Amino acid sequence: MVKDMGTLHPYQMENPIREEAPVVVVIVPLPAQGHLNQLLHFSCHISARGVPVHFVGSATHNTQAKIRVQGWDPLTISNIHFHDLPLPPFPAPPPDPNAHNKFPAHLQPAFEAASLHFRQPLAALLRTLCSTTRRVAVIHDSLMSFAAQESAALPNAEAYVYPGISAFSNIFIKLEFFKKFAGQNVNISQISHLPALSDERCFTNQFWELVRSQVEMMDSDVCEIYNTCRAVEGEFLDLLNQPPFLRDGRMRPLAVGPLHPIILPGQDGSTSGPRHECLEWLDKQPFKSVLYVSFGSNSSLSEKEILELALGLKHSKQRFVWVLREADRGDIFAEDKSEKKSEKYQLPESYEEGLERVGMVVRDWAPQLDILAHRSTGGFLSHCGWNSCIESMSMGVPIAAWPMHSDQPWNAMLVTEVLKIGVPVMDWARREEMVLSAAVEAAVRRLMVTEEGKDMRSRAEEMGEAIRKAWLEDGSSRTELDYFIAHISR
Incomplete structure (x- = not known):
């Protein structure tokens, strides 16, 4: 049981840290x-x-x-x-x-x-x-x-x-x-x-x-x-x-x-070894023009959801980096290797070939912090796990919220209704319904190209600065x- 700390002022230190750190x-x-x-x-x-x-x-x-x-x-x-x-x-x-x-x-x-x-x-x-x-x-x-x-x-x-x-x-x-x-x-x-x-x-x-x-x-x-x-x-x-x-x-x-x-290797312009290919792609995109899409390590989309998301992203006509991978197993090193990763999540025929300079699909582990910190990233379509939320906020990136489970619906509420630095992709009260491509397209465009979205990005950037000052x-x-x-x- 921890000892009582309540007699201290919130930021008062009891004793300086000792040299030997006992x-x-x-x-x-x-x-x-x-x-x-x-x-x-x-x-x-x-x-x-x-x-x-x-x-x-x-x-x-x-x-x-x-x-x-x-x-x-x-x-x-x-x-x-x-x-x-x-x-x-x-x-x-x-x-x-x-x-x-x-x-x-x-x-x-x-x-x-x-x-x-x-x-x-x-x-x-x-x-x-x-x-x-x-x-x-x-x-x-x-x-x-x-x-x-x-x-x-x-x-x-x-x-x-x-x-x-x-x-x-x-x-x-x-x-x-x-x-x-x-x-x-x-x-x-x-x-x-x-x-x-x-x-x-x-x-x-x-x-x-x-x-x-x-x-x-x-x-x-x-x-x-x-x-x-x-x-x-x-x-x-x-x-x-x-x-x-x-x-x-x-x-x-x-x-x-x-x-x-909050300051990552390479952000000062220096290089620190090989970079992920998606970062090389981001280097070529306009400032704040790219939507990062990821549902974290514990969420999986059905084939129908993947199709609707793919079409929604395409119809939004916004640039994007989409991390499309299976959710982690309890032992990530014991995954079934009988199927190729590229065969697990099928996108519409010629979908990726047709992206050209508009989008990129990543099918392995992606460097999320580097992506969110990149100058070309202007939004994040997220499941709203807390890691993703606090990382996105610290980098000043607004969020399109698509919660799946656990604490995510409450985090989505915090982002969209309290902090007002994001838009909902789906309404949790209607979670039994399929999220259709039109809803994805509308949320993405609302976040990335409308005046309302610009205001959200401005608030997100101000919040990012306040978080970094902490x-x-x-x-x-x-x-x-x-x-x-x-x-x-x-």
Whole structure:
């Protein structure tokens, strides 16, 4: 259980960081790309401040995190201690793009395997670290809260929870949890002007049971650390610091985002090795003229949805880079290789050949941060996973929102209705209906070529500047991260 930090001013440091750094940090992520990626970014920030970091997971997921991380000096990654915890074989079925519920239920076996089998080896690691270190700070994904119980069993360990989602969406998810499992229907007047959003199709019942089992292990007063900044979600972070979310308001949430690098290699005009071919293509396009299209690592489109999206992009007459790939399996290295990638998602005949200089389809892993930071990128058609949202906002790129599942519908609401830096492609209330090409075309043109879209881009650029300022010397995110490091090093 973490010690009380409530007597401090929000940005006051308890003690300067000591030279010997008698503290280590243990990172316990959920084995899904968005969660692995965020917490590896966070690990890099902590390690860069001289605090040893131990990143735990299976060999498969640790490798996945390392090969996909973007924007960091390799030396920073090499300073992190990766622990490959044993994980028995678990099912890694392919995603079902035709499923009624778009939630990636095919990843559930990986989630359950980690929550079941990581506990004992993690406990052994914590005991070893605690025997040689004055303090061990455990930062765990909210769905890996067994780590909090193991921390509580040791006198010099303390736990912090990392939700991995926006503060805004976490408010709604907590309210859904109160209603489902505590019979408590709470009205939050500060956000009552927003439409109600049913959790139907956001999650599966099996996933909700995993949430409940992990929440029951969590200290209700534990400090939550968010990959966001106060320029984006200040009012919602303040709301999370009040009942019913915190009973006494003692452990205020910390906002330390964006955690990904905001200045990337090559942005200063220098080169740092081979570049992805889509970046070479972007170099040849006009300023802010290209729409980036990607649905993340855990969402799959059906053949009909792919066809409608393809036609909508074509009819919009806007330039685009479209990442078209299968969603991750629980083990990305165990994918079925019996089919060629090019045969998995068929586009209309001659579609790609007819793109010429107008568009590009990418069928492998794409450098999203570099794409969003590119001068030619003017919009992002996104599923609204939180990684994608905060990355897009930090680069000043407005969003066409097409949510699929999980926290994505709430993130889409934040982008389109609260921040007003995006347009909806689909209405969640009509999620049973197919999104047709005409809707895609209308949303793309609205974002990219209308006066309304220009206003959204202007607001997005202003927000991007405010987000980047959060990491300047006296910026809110940098200050809160320094505060956190000082606290665990006390």
